[in-house]
Amino acid sequence: RSKSAGRNCFTIYDEAMSAELEARNTLEGDLRDAIARCQLEVHYQPFVDALSGARRGFEALVRWRHPTRGLIPPDQFISLAEETGLIVPLGEFVLRRACADAAGWPSGLAVAVNLSPIQFKEARLFEVICAALADSGLQPQRLEIEITESVLLERGGENHAFMQRLKQLGVELALDDFGTGYSSLSYLTAFPFDKIKIDKSFIRNLTQQPRSSAIISSIVTLARGLDMSVTAEGVETREEYERLKALGVNFAQGYLFGRPQPIERILFDAPAKPSRRDAA
Ligand code: C2E
Ligand code: MG
Ligand code: MG
Ligand code: MG
DSSP, rough: OHHHHHHHHHHHHHHHHHHHHHHHHHHHHHHHHHHTOOEEEEEEEEEEETTTOOOOEEEEEEEEETTTTTTEGGGGHHHHHHTTTTTTHHHHHHHHHHEEEEEEEHHOOOOEOOOOOHHOOOHHHHHHHHHHHHHOOOGGGGGGEEEEEEEHHHHOOOOOOOOHHHHHTTTTTEEETTTTOOOOOOHHHHOOOOOEEEHHHHHTTTTTTHHHHHHHHHHHHHHHTTTTEEOOOOOOOHHHHHHHHHOSSSEEOOOOTTOOOGGGOOOOOOOOOHHHHHHH
């Protein structure tokens, strides 16, 4: 009896496994098609100068417009894309789209693009970035590359050299989701970051937990000493914003300032008219 029950268990387990595998394979096939058929969209979320509240740029965030499942957020397909290598063409698409879009924005606005650790393993990445800049005409100074600490764990030496080359181009480098990974402080001194993005989990606790304020203010002090700026991610309330301003963060991003939106929905100020003095 127990033997057959065991066998049944196995059967159920196998079926669950293969159903999961099948769903994954379907999703992988769909994602491959999505890239080929341009079903990926890049949405943009603003970030602002914390003191003035003025918009400084937008972060490019990918979405998948699935023919039957609707709009799929990146958390549901980025890891699959990474495991299958599809992140390479996907990432290149986002980078090119973001540079092309940003080239049409008022010149004070930057665009931030997330890069996956898998993309860092591609020898072509530098050329891909150069080509995206050259083809769009976007000034390198207006492009920010966001990477997470996981990039730094592997191939530290090679990645360091790669980041130096990007800096020489004029591209800005941001350390994303700071505080969630291994957060070795040595990364901050070892790699040439311009900006630290404090993960939204710290911001979420800010108004309830005095300890979060202490953490944020130490990050701000540390960043200043290293000549880096600090962005607070996931700012949702005015209360959080005021607190963060008082703590000295340089930039803020979050639903309070705007959700990620398709490019058509974003309003840009009209280009500045020449002042009288310019005309004279
Ligand atoms: P991330 O780079 O840390 O991006 C910020 C995420 O926080 C975005 O989620 C954004 O919509 C969300 N967010 C912004 N403000 C708020 C807020 O006030 N409250 C809350 N609760 N959330 C907020 P999204 O768009 O779902 O992206 C999730 C992650 O997927 C990104 O985290 C990034 O790691 C990854 N990702 C997105 N696009 C790309 C891409 O093109 N390439 C790669 N490699 N990864 C991407
Ligand atoms: Mg990011
Ligand atoms: Mg982040
Ligand atoms: Mg992230």
